[in-house]
């Protein structure tokens with residue numbers, strides 16, 4: 234039987250974080266020391282919100298390693314270890330896989346030549362939306378479907394052409410409503426309920442539990458909108474990671490279920 238858990242995997246930024254990939258926006262210089270400070274504050278926020286953080290051992294050789302979400306997809310206590318698309322990100326997934334195996338998770342893996350990144354995977358109940366993006370190809374989508382369908386998921390593929398990952402543009406509220414910044418969303422009609430938010434950085438929220446939502450400090454109008462709808466926004470400043478096209482979801486992997494061994 235799965236038991237509920239409130240573990241969040243995180244990964245300390247590499248000293249080379251400023252060399253991280255930027256493919257969909259202008260490159261802006263990143264301050265590695267400030268990025269590290271912001272990462273510590275992000276981790277402190279998770280802990281203050283009642284999450285136990287587990288660090289994936291840092292990899293100095295991977296500038297984008299801090300974006301740990303991209304290396305695995307969790308569903309019902311099963312870890313689907315991804316296969317990042319870009320050569321500079323290959324291998325990031327190995328340490329994540331080891332940590333999850335140590336936590337007792339069954340693991341599956343996306344096989345070459347397919348690619349899949351966790352930032353493209355949005356879970357809403359039993360529905361798993363997966364972005365078919367520059368980073369996740371048709372084989373990655375099909376492999377995810379093959380692993381998750383037997384576990385009870387309906388895997389819905391979503392075209393993503395305007396941003397890096399699906400979750401750059403769309404995430405979900407705890408009641409299952411998809412929220413997104415419409416100019417970034419190819420097909421809002423694919424979601425059962427879709428609420429547009431007023432700011433690009435407001436598209437990404439992390440459900441912390443108890444109606445509390447982690448979101449970027451760069452989205453104050455979205456925070457007001459969500460508060461007005463009865464949620465409690467918890468803002469964090471992740472400005473240095475946003476310069477690298479990261480968002481609040483990508484800095485952690487929430488493990489909500491563990492299967493007892």
Ligand SMILES: NC(=O)NCCC[C@H](N)C(=O)O
Nearest residue numbers: 253254300352477479480483
């Ligand atoms: N899940 C995410 O939002 N990941 C962000 C990854 C950013 C990184 N610079 C990349 O381009 O791969």
